[in-house]
Amino acid sequence: MFDHVKFGVSDYAASKAFFLKALEPLGVAVVSEGPPAYGVELSAKGKASLCLFQTDEKPAHLHLAFTAENRQQVDAFHRAALAAGARDNGGPGLRPHYHANYYAAFVIGPDGHNIEVVCQAPGA
Template sequence: MFDHVVIGVRNYAVSRLFFVQALEPLGVTVVHDGPLGIELCRPDSLSSLCIRREPEESPAHLHLAFTADNRQQVEAFYRAALAAGAMDNGAPGLRAQYHENYYAAFVIGPDGHNIEAVCHEAEA
C-alpha cells in the first residue's frame, strides 16, 4: 500500500534520535542520511519512512506515497483525486531525479498534504 511516508519535523535532532531508537527493535535502520534528512526501512522492505527537516516557523509537512502496480494506475489515481477535489501538485510523469523508472503523480489533499501515487516499473 505505502511506498514511502515523509514526515516534516521542526526539531530534527530530537526527531531523528527518537525514530532511529524507537524503530531499531523492529529491525528498521537508516538507509540514507542526507542534507534533507534520513530515510529508514527494514532490509527486506520496499516501504520507507523519511524524516525531513522543516523550518521551525513552518507547519509540519506530511507526504504519503502509495504504490501503484503500473503507470496506468498512477494516471487513474491522478484523475480520480482531482475529480474528488484535490489540487494538482504534479501531473503523471517520469521523475528521473529519483531513478529512471520513477513514474508518479502528486496532488494536494483536502488537508493540504502532498499525496502521491508511484510506479517503479518500466513501461510495459
C-alpha cells in the same frame, strides 16, 4: 498500501536519532539522506519507508505515498484526484532523481497534504 510516509519534525537530528534507535529492533536503517530540509528515508529491507524532514511549519503537512501496481494506476489516480477537487502538485511521470523507475504523480488534498501514488517497477 503505503510506499512511504513523510512528515516534518522540529528537531531533525533528535528525531532521526530517536526513530533509528526505536525502530532498530525492526531492522530499520537509513536508506538515503539529503540535507535536513529534504530529510532522511528509513526502511527495513526495502519495505515501506518512513521519511523525516526539518520544518518550522506547525502542524507540518503530511506526505502520504501509496503504492501502485503499474504506471496506468498512477495516471488514473492523478485524473481521479483532480476530478475530486485536488490541486496538482506534479503530474504523472518519471522522477529519475529518485531512481530510474520512479514513476509518480502528486496532488495537494483538501487539508493541504501532499498525496502521492508511485510505481517503482520498470514500465513498458
